[in-house]
Amino acid sequence: MKRIITILFILSSFTWLIAYETPFFRAKDRPYDKGDAIILEWKLPAAIDSVQILKADSLGVYQPLFIPTEGETSFVDQDLSYDTDYQYRLLAFSSTDADSLQLSAYAVTKQNWFYLDKLAYLLMLIILSAAIIYYILAAKRGKEFFIRRISGLDSMEEAIGRATEKGKPILFVPGVSELGDIQTLSSLSILSQLAYRAAEYNTEIIVPCRFSMVLSAAREVVKEAYLKAGRSDAFREESIFYLTDDQFGFVAGIDGIIVREEPAANFFLGSFYAESLILAETGLSTGAIQTAGTANAHQLPFFVVSCDYTLIGEELFAASAYLSRDAQQVGSLKGHDFGKLLVIVLILVGVALEIAGISWLKSFLMGAGA
Amino acid sequence: MKRNIPLILAFLAGLLMIVSExxxxxxxSNMVETLEEWFMIIAGFSIVLGLASLLQMNYQKISTKAENWGYHLACVIAFAVMVxxxxxxxxxxxxxxxxxxxKIISWLGKKPFDYTYDNALVPLSATMFSLLAFFIASAAYRAFIIRTFESNLLMISAVIVILGRTGFGTMLTSWIPENYRFWQLPVLADFIMQYPNTAAQRAILISASLGIIGSSLRIILGIERSYLGGDK
Known part of the structure; x- marks a missing residue:
């Protein structure tokens, strides 16, 4: 009998040990980041009613940091400094128990050498870059590539011809973004080709700019184009001018130019926002031949409705290669096409895997590799 | 040499930005912020260039009494007053x-610069922005004229979305039984916006992103150099 009671006692002790949840509160550096976050995790007995997390400030005084909602068991403290020791305290209150629970934890933020959650992006970038470089090298070796017609760019000659016939200027707006925007750079590349042809036809080109940096680059681009065309004498610096940094002031200025000067051809190429329709509709009212292009998808419908030709998304970036017909640049366009193929394959495989209930590819691509 | 130095700088800056990502x-880790600060400093200096251009262009129009020179005079006066x-x-x-x-704040309510900004520039900007309402109406009218199969589809989906986003659309199709809820205009409008519209927008975004990668690579490798003015 004594033996049975002893066994039962031992068994019940084990059961109690299993059933009892040891409360814990720990802090750890978030892995694969720039040392700006600490992950706090905790587990508390079910009887706890409310929890508060405190953080020690520079003087060591604990200040309230976060009040978790019911069921929450982790928190990420962000915007921290690297290589710094952070101390935390968790206070848990229970109405049934007389004593509150107080747990402490600390961690040191560390900078890491790789964002593991960006591994998928890195792989994609390497594959795409390798494909683009491969096609550029192939083009350099003399391989010829076919590129489909882009009517918006083919129309450039027509637009310049019409402006020349009518004796009216060409208006070129390089978007409303700064020089740091890749769309502005692509726009300036197109401007280079357009200015070259305008110089050949001896047609005036007007380039209003929203930012001084863009003005400086646009002037250089047009000047070089006129020089290349052997018409440096026809280059007029004052045709490329600064209007204003203010978005709608800039629009008002361009609308004024459109209405007063009545350019025969308008080019709106670059980054555009709310002003896209105002510009395009004003241009339409004067009967100008209009070509627009932007990678801002939400502005494309406005341009499609009001312009004769619209460069959609990637066509803006392909324009320079398309117009220059430079073998290396055309080769890089083939690299884009490879990228598109890769994306299509990934989408199809991803959809098939998701339907089959396998999510690792989606998680990997979404950056859950960390 | 004049062309090589910017190309080398573009290559190094581009490479650094990719690596820091x-x-x-x-x-x-702080490379992007540092380069952005450098950009802001350079942009600050270039403001002088912009102002010089603005004054030069307007002065030329005023001095030659070009057509509508009064507008240019107004621009210069406004600029001078604000400065x-x-x-x-x-x-x-x-x-x-x-x-x-x-003293002047007690009279105007705020500083003269802020007063002029709030009572002249802001209403003028709002006026320009409000023009959008009329332009959207005229553009929509043109877009919805049925000429081809595609414009027919556009017209039908536009009507569904417009009606589906109004109380009138809800009222029109509220009689449809719950089992056929999909055909209620608000649900149909949400479907169009959520699936066909999002799919098309994402397709454009993906291809534009690929174009950005290609363009960036061309600039970093020095293949695309027309933004510098030319090839030589």
């Missing part, structure tokens, strides 16, 4: 040459 450790009142009394919390201008 994947390495969270210093000095790469003068900004320099004399400052803006917001920043003092000007005459201090904070308490």
């Amino acid at each position: 994947f390495i969270p450790h210093r000095p790469f 003068i009142i900004g320099a004399l009394w400052g803006m917001e919390d920043q003092p000007g040459l005459l201090g904070q201008g308490e």
Whole structure:
């Protein structure tokens, strides 16, 4: 009998040990980041009613940091400094128990050498870059590539011809973004080709700019184009001018130019926002031949409705290669096409895997590799 | 040499930006912020260039009494007024040459620069922006004229979305039984916006992103150099 009671006692002790949840509160550096976050995790007995997390400030005084909602068991403290020791305290209150629970934890933020959650992006970038470089090298070796017609760019000659016939200027707006925007750079590349042809036809080109940096680059681009065309004498610096940094002031200025000067051809190429329709509709009212292009998808419908030709998304970036017909640049366009193929394959495989209930590819691509 | 130095700089800056995107450790972790600060400093200097261009262009029009020269005169006067009142009394919390201008604030309610900005520039900007309402109406009218199969589809989906987003659309199809809820206009409008519309937008975004990668690579490798003015 004594033996049975002893066994039962031992068994019940084990059961109690299993059933009892040891409360814990720990802090750890978030892995694969720039040392700006600490992950706090905790587990508390079910009887706890409310929890508060405190953080020690520079003087060591604990200040309230976060009040978790019911069921929450982790928190990420962000915007921290690297290589710094952070101390935390968790206070848990229970109405049934007389004593509150107080747990402490600390961690040191560390900078890491790789964002593991960006591994998928890195792989994609390497594959795409390798494909683009491969096609550029192939083009350099003399391989010829076919590129489909882009009517918006083919129309450039027509637009310049019409402006020349009518004796009216060409208006070129390089978007409303700064020089740091890749769309502005692509726009300036197109401007280079357009200015070259305008110089050949001896047609005036007007380039209003929203930012001084863009003005400086646009002037250089047009000047070089006129020089290349052997018409440096026809280059007029004052045709490329600064209007204003203010978005709608800039629009008002361009609308004024459109209405007063009545350019025969308008080019709106670059980054555009709310002003896209105002510009395009004003241009339409004067009967100008209009070509627009932007990678801002939400502005494309406005341009499609009001312009004769619209460069959609990637066509803006392909324009320079398309117009220059430079073998290396055309080769890089083939690299884009490879990228598109890769994306299509990934989408199809991803959809098939998701339907089959396998999510690792989606998680990997979404950056859950960390 | 004139062309090579910018190309080398573009290559190094581009490479650094790519590397810093994947390495969270210093000095790469704050590289983007540092280069952005450099850009802001250079942009600050270039403002002088912009102002010189603005004054030069307007002066030329005024001096030659070109057509509509009065507008250019108004522009120069407005520019001068803003510079003068900004320099004399400052803006917001920043003092000007005459201090904070308490007397003039008690008369106008705020500093002259802020007063002019809020009562001239802001309403003028709002006026330009409000033109959008009329332009959208005229553009929509043109877009919805049925000419081809595609414009027919556009018209039908536009009507569904417009009606589906109004109480009238809800009222029109509220009689449809719950089992056929999909055909209620608000649900149909949500479907069009959520699936076909999002799919098309994402397709454009993906292809544009690929174009950005290609363009960036061409610029970094020095293949695309027309933004510098030419090939030589």
